[in-house]
Amino acid sequence: MIFxxxxxGVGKRYGKRVALSDFSLxxxxxxxxxxxxPNGSGKTTGLHILTGLLTPTEGSVLIGGVPITEKRSRDxxxxxxxxxxxxxxxxxxxxxEFHHAMRRRKDGPRARDLADLFGLADDLDKQVGQYSHGMRRKLQVIAALSHEPQIVILDEPFRGLDPDAAAALRDVLTGFSRSGRTVLIATHDLLRAERDCDEVTILANxxxxxxxxPQALLAQHGGIPNLEGLxxxxxxxxxxSERRKSRIAGLFSSPATAPSATAPSATAASEGES
Structure with missing residues (x-):
């Protein structure tokens, strides 16, 4: 089977520091x-290796059966x-247009359709420097999808999107996967991952x-109710987390005492003394 x-067995070291070890996917x-x-767990390092932006210290990566080191894998x-x-x-x-030229493709209707779906069609002739964070995120996702790839890899794609745009992205990615393609999302949104992902991989250190x-992992760890707890x-x-909750409970154990309406303020008392 071609995955x-x-x-x-992918690994990445920077001197003595190990950023990723025995990563298989x-x-x-x-x-x-x-x-x-968690932050610093190796997610971004892993994505950059999967997309050829970083060279692993050890291990191998195939995209559609093609080594990531070969240029044809980029399409x-x-x-x-x-x-x-x-x-x-x-x-x-x-x-x-630049993105498609780099991939030797003409700007086709897919980019225009995606821009319309994400509500960006009317802003395509504005400079990117005038775009909000959410608009830039939409443009990135459109570029990643518009050349009709077999796999789309997205790092925190929902960050900065308003609810309507997030719903549109979810629908697009669902349609993309149902057409026989593959979606990989790195995210901190555990609720979305539990709801939308067929499988998850969790990294630590x-x-x-x-x-x-998510369902199989929760079944393996009986008693844990959701993906966040897992x-x-x-x-x-x-x-x-438990230590933090304990500290917070101690920190806010006594309700704040409101100043008495009849008590003189420090400023008023000072003025009376003068």
């Missing part, structure tokens, strides 16, 4: 996958990073600590 994404067509983990996937590295002097339309469907447990953050 849409097949990463095996096999993604099938027609599914939505979630990559979860198979679209990627929208978490940051917003867009050329602010270009208009949205010019950026999409650069290592995979859990992988499977996440806290497998990443080892549940103890810190």
């Amino acid at each position: 849409s994404v097949d990463a095996r 096999r993604l099938e067509a027609g599914k939505i996958y979630g990559l979860l983990g 198979l996937y679209g990627f929208a990073p978490d940051d917003l590295p867009l050329p602010v002097a270009l208009t949205g339309r010019e950026y999409l 650069g290592r995979v600590v859990a992988t499977g469907s 996440f806290m447990s497998v990443t080892g953050l549940d103890g810190a």
Whole structure:
């Protein structure tokens, strides 16, 4: 079987610091996958290796059966990073034209249809520098999807989107996966991951600590009611969470005492003494 994404034993070190270790990920067509983990867990490093932006220290990555080191693999996937590295002097339309030229494709109707779906069609002739955060995110996602890739890899794609745009993106990604393509989303939104992802992989300290469907993982960890609780447990953050709750309870254990209406203020008392 040829997996849409097949990463095996991937690791990344910076000197003595290990950013990612023994990272393996096999993604099938027609599914939505979630990559979860605390800040610094290796999610972004993993995505950058999967998209060829970083070279792994060890391990291998195949995209649609093609090594990520081969240029032809680039036509198979679209990627929208978490940051917003867009050329602010270009208009949205010019950026999409540039994106398609880099991939040796003409700007087709898909980009225009996506812009219309995301409510960005009327703003394509504005400079990107005039775009809000949410508008830039929409443009990134349109670029990642518009060249008709087999796989789309998105890092925090819902961040900064208003509810209507977030709903539109969810519908688009659902339709994309149902057409036999693959979606990989890195996100901190555990509620969305539990609802929308067919499978999730959870990282902690650069290592995979859990992988499977949300339902199967919850069944394996009986007594944990939701993905948030599972996440806290497998990443080892549940103890810190309990200690934090205890500190907060102590911090706010006594209700604030409102100043007495009859008590003189410090300023008034000072003025009376003078």
